[in-house]
Amino acid sequence: MARITDKIETLIRSVIEDMSYELVGVEYIASGKHSILRVYIDSDNGIGLDDCEQVSHQCSSIFDVEDPIAMQYNLEVSSPGVERPLFHIGHYQRFLGHDIKLRLLRPLNGQRKFNGAIGSVSEANNSIELMTNTGSYQLDIEMIEKANLVAHF
Structure with missing residues (x-):
C-alpha cells in the first residue's frame, strides 16, 4: 500500500x-x-x-x-535547512560519505537511533551501509523512519 x-x-x-x-x-x-x-x-x-x-x-x-x-x-x-532530511536513495547517493543521524521503524540489535557516515549506497538492494563507531550496518531504505544530515560547524 x-x-x-x-x-x-x-x-x-x-x-x-x-x-x-x-x-x-x-x-x-x-x-x-x-x-x-x-x-x-x-x-x-x-x-x-x-x-x-x-x-x-x-x-x-x-x-x-x-x-x-x-x-x-x-x-x-x-527549505531543507542545514540538517537536510533524506527521503530517497538518490539523496543518500548525493551525500555519500557525509555524517547522518537516523531513526529506524523497528529496532535493530535493540537500537532504533544511529549516527554515522554513509559508507556506500546500493540502488539494486535499495540500501545503504552506515559506518558507525560500533561497526557498519546494512540498512534497507524502507527500514528508515527518518534521516537527516548532521551539520558540522
Whole structure:
C-alpha cells in the first residue's frame, strides 16, 4: 500500500518542478486537528519566504481539488535547512560519505537511533551501509523512519 506522502509527492512534483524548484520530500505528521503536512523544496539559489509562499499557494490549490488527506492539517512549505532530511536513495547517493543521524521503524540489535557516515549506497538492494563507531550496518531504505544530515560547524 502506498504511503500518503508518496501520493502527495506524485500530485505536486511536476508543479513544483515547473516552478524551477526541487521537491526534496514530504513529511506527514498525524496529530488529529494539529496534523502537519510539510513539503521541503530547494533550488540552486536557495529558498526564501517568497519561494515558500508561492509553492504553498500552488500546493493548496491542488489539495483543495484532490483532497489527499481527509482530516484537518496545516500545510508547511520549507527549505531543507542545514540538517537536510533524506527521503530517497538518490539523496543518500548525493551525500555519500557525509555524517547522518537516523531513526529506524523497528529496532535493530535493540537500537532504533544511529549516527554515522554513509559508507556506500546500493540502488539494486535499495540500501545503504552506515559506518558507525560500533561497526557498519546494512540498512534497507524502507527500514528508515527518518534521516537527516548532521551539520558540522
